[in-house]
Amino acid sequence: MERFVDLHVHTTASDGTDTPSRVVALAKKLGLGAIAITDHDSIAGVEEAVQAGKDLGVEVIPGIEISADYLGNKAHIVGLFVDHTREDLRPALDWSVYERAMRNEKIVGAMAADGFDISLETLNRLYPDSILGRPHMAEYLMKKGYVSSVKEAFDRYLGEGCPYYRNKERLSMEMAVNAIRHSGGIAVIAHPLQYGYSEMELCCFLQTGKDLGCAALEAYYSEHGPEEQAMLLSMAPQLGLEVSGGSDYHGSRKPHIFLGSGIENGLRIPYSVLESLKSLREN
Numbered sequence: 001m002e003r004f005v006d007l008h009v010h011t012t013a014s015d016g017t018d019t020p021s022r023v024v025a026l027a028k029k030l031g032l033g034a035i036a037i038t039d040h041d042s043i044a045g046v047e048e049a050v051q052a053g054k055d056l057g058v059e060v061i062p063g064i065e066i067s068a069d070y071l072g073n074k075a076h077i078v079g080l081f082v083d084h085t086r087e088d089l090r091p092a093l094d095w096s097v098y099e100r101a102m103r104n105e106k107i108v109g110a111m112a113a114d115g116f117d118i119s120l121e122t123l124n125r126l127y128p129d130s131i132l133g134r135p136h137m138a139e140y141l142m143k144k145g146y147v148s149s150v151k152e153a154f155d156r157y158l159g160e161g162c163p164y165y166r167n168k169e170r171l172s173m174e175m176a177v178n179a180i181r182h183s184g185g186i187a188v189i190a191h192p193l194q195y196g197y198s199e200m201e202l203c204c205f206l207q208t209g210k211d212l213g214c215a216a217l218e219a220y221y222s223e224h225g226p227e228e229q230a231m232l233l234s235m236a237p238q239l240g241l242e243v244s245g246g247s248d249y250h251g252s253r254k255p256h257i258f259l260g261s262g263i264e265n266g267l268r269i270p271y272s273v274l275e276s277l278k279s280l281r282e283n
């Protein structure tokens with residue numbers, strides 16, 4: 001029986017709603033061949049997932065998703081096979097976490113000044129082990145009745161161009177890729193179609209990623225349609241990149257995205273994709 005993988009998954013260590021163990025248990029239930037834990041700016045969930053994987057017989061790839069900067073725009077870089085037991089990623093992640101904390105303070109401070117009942121203390125108490133971000137704030141605003149959905153919170157308050165949006169300093173793409181490679185991982189350009197680029201801009205972006213040392217791009221992704229997937233699958237070899245992919249599962253915080261490839265949302269990422277990525281790492 002053909003096995004499928006999911007190489008882009010979030011847990012409670014960042015802004016997913018399932019603990020690392022729960023994600024692994026779900027992967028087991030769905031019969032997935034392997035999953036990669038790729039939390040935003042944090043490897044804190046990896047060890048628990050690896051242990052759960054050993055207990056349940058699920059292959060768990062240690063990973064990370066770093067928010068990097070490309071010409072002033074966000075560029076997410078996924079790292080796969082990073083060594084989470086070493087400290088190589090620490091400086092880059094500490095820096096990102098610090099910048100994120102600064103931004104959180106600005107957003108929450110501005111909202112509180114305008115009379116919203118919100119504070120960092122409350123958010124930290126509600127989400128003690130998470131890398132706090134806008135999704136947590138959005139959920140809190142919904143629970144308090146300010147908005148009726150996470151989407152509304154982003155549309156009215158937190159999204160780009162909204163009154164409480166604040167920019168955040170990001171690592172350069174080069175620094176993100178280097179940090180991943182120094183920790184033994186391979187760098188993957190995440191969801192290349194999420195940045196709103198024209199075809200020409202997309203080519204430049206992917207070429208830059210390749211030049212900086214990225215090994216692959218995410219051709220398989222839960223928000224890609226069949227034509228988009230086909231386009232990226234054909235672009236990758238032209239650029240000398242391998243392909244990777246994953247769902248970007250966030251649990252109930254993004255209820256339209258399901259864990260795994262091929263169950264409810266029709267995304268199917270064959271195990272051979274992971275095998276090709278593994279052989280890159282060994283070369």
Ligand code: AMP
Pocket residue numbers: 015040132133134135150151154155159
């Ligand atoms: P942050 O890391 O704080 O910048 O928040 C980024 C997270 O917010 C990512 O997981 C995004 O997918 C999520 N996000 C961004 N815009 C929206 C939106 N309009 N609705 C729901 N989630 C969003």
Ligand code: ZN
Pocket residue numbers: 010014015016040250
């Ligand atoms: Zn996220």
Ligand code: FE
Pocket residue numbers: 065076190191
């Ligand atoms: Fe992302």
Ligand code: FE
Pocket residue numbers: 008010065248
């Ligand atoms: Fe993600």
